[in-house]
Amino acid sequence: MLTDAKLRKLNGKPIPKLIEMPDGGGLSIRITPLGMIVFQYRYRHSGRARRMTLGTYDDISLKDARAMVQEAKRTLSEGKDPITVKAMEVDAQASAPTVDDCLAHWAVSAQASRLVKLDYWKKAFSRHVLPYVGSLIVDDMQISHWQPVFKRMRENGAETFAGIMLSKLKQAFAYCVRTEKIKLSPISALRVSDVGTPVKVVKRYFSDDEIGKFWLALERSGITHQNKLLVKILLLTGARGVELRKAKKGEFDLKNRTWRVPSENSKTRQPFVRGLSKDAALLIEEAKNLYPDLKQLFPPAVSQADRPMSAGVLLNLAEQIRNEMGVHDWAMHDLRRTAKTKMSELGIPPHVSEKVLGHKLSGVLAVYDQHSYIKEQQEALDILADHVSACVSSINP
Template identity: 30%
Template sequence: MALTEAWLKANNGKAREKVEEVADRDAMSVRISPKGKVVFQLRYRFAGKAERLDLGTYPHLSLKDARIKASEMRSLLDKGQNPKVEERVKQQKYIEASTLKEVFDDWYESYCIKKKTSAKDIRRSFEHHVFDEIGDLPIERITLQQWLAILEELAEEVPSIAERILTNAKQVLKWAKKREIVEVNVLSDIYAKEDLGIEKNRGKRVLTDEEITMVWKAIDESKALLKNKIFLKLCLMYGCRNGELRKALKSDFDLKRKVWIVPVENNKVGKKTGREIVRPILPEMEELIVEAMSLNDSEYFLTNDDDVTPMGHGSSNSLAANVMERLRRHYNFHMPHWSLHDLRRTARTNFSAFTSRDVAELMIGHVMPGEQGTYDYYEYLPQQIEAYRKWLDKLNSLTII
């Protein structure tokens, strides 16, 4: 007779004098122990030998699911595989399954630290937001829903960190798939903007006075490298393009004449006008500049970790995200996303309160209207000094420079 749910329910847990076996169909049956434990089994022959495979226990495994599993096991026979052996291999694979953290660590050592200048920041983000939730789970068993539960919450609070984790989690899973650690990259079709609603609002962000205070506080208190702290502060003080600092030589800073000269090849406008950008060096700026110069023996003002090559774009890209994450984690201070370029925009907005539009444009390295190729930066140093002095005084009132 074919088994039914009603029969199984009636006999489950019902004591009897001896083991009883009842056939279903397609070589499946149930074995009922004297205490009434019901176990689904599949009977088959492999290599001329009779075999019996436990499929699962009722009611944890329903009759419907037991029949489906039995069919799957019979399909292995059609492929010349022994279902009992394949199940043991599968169980052993699960026992030895690599956790997400184990796979991340392997990826980190073999790829991330060799290819990514922001490797330490990536690890820190996973440690703070991912490992406590799913780090000890077998990576193959982590579902898309589990990933999204983490990413969607972060996207609401710190979108830049959510995007960082998504980008690198996809790479971890891609790396694992190539090595047959996972069969599917469940994040392969998930995108920051389309699926997490992350918008960077480029071109609109200006930090408020309160945000400036908190950002400066986070920079001072963070465990970031000193060169990165100096870099962020000078970006805000000068309102310069971050590439102008990253590519700068120590010789670009004339500490005797108190001017920073950005050569033609390092400034965007200079490539069109053939002119250098000349900015004043005020005492607060000089203190940071001298400190940065003492950190390496290179000709470059700021360097990568090798202390030889100039600071790369990738290594500076994650700094803003790290500041936002620190403020959220330590002060429960949630900021809308901002980038390094927004520090420049913030400075420029404030310059408007301290000087004319033309001088403010000159300070950030723009061409003065109607005077392309005719102005002389040195002629405007007094006006720049006056405006920068007022700006640094404001920063000093908001923070402690």
């Protein structure tokens, strides 16, 4: 039998010609004229003689080679060819999906296509995840590979975002598991509290006094006239920012005071029609006339290209208004909550205000009541617009 001492003595020593030396049990070595020692396993499969290269002595030890032979014999006892099995394992490893592969696989799924913010998440992955772990093979990853990713987010002050990112990554990897792209999700054991701060339930809405201060602060600010119109319309319609940011002029029928929100801009991926107040219709008409040759209602204010402005614009607008207003504990989405709350205070029936917000009715109503309540929406939003005007007049008659 071979010994490590004998192999060390032979390794790297040139010899006149290639020779082979047995170890037993099918294991042997080939020594090349340059002194390279190669382990090999000789066996028969389906009546054919086979020789399987295990590796060189510089890469594996004699003990490793013997263990590999025992593993190959177990494979052989199952009726499989060890060489074929090894080749398949090498191919599987070479084609094993990386984090980049998995996120790209999820991004083209039916599940992802229903997300209004799909482009946002693609950019978020590209910025916060892929530069650091994008090339790693998912099935080989440990939790320790992910901890630095979330730590960077926390150190940049994005603790809540880190938790949201974890939830979205879990969604993407769970889809890859279901579609047999990977075996297990590498972050399934992590919780939001492990990587960041859970999202707080927000109940913020403007009081009547704050509505007046908000409107006047918007007027005083250095925000472009186009974007002032956008913010005012958000409050007067209760619309989501994405619905108005991506809206095209053709969606509006100002004569009949309606706004048809298409499925691609709807959070529920269901199209719906929203009524409009007289005041909102006038503001939308003014916005349409700013760029008569463009199809987009609110294009980027600087470039005026015929495309939607970026999502970050709304964040910047809110910051400018907060600074001018002197009230900082609110976000742009709170305008939607304010519109809903004020409609309730003004006696608007819940099913009407829910239609205004583009929500689905609940319970039996969701099944049997398919009425759009356009007239009722218009009346409700006229009442809201009058209330907003009264709030502004109470501060600045």
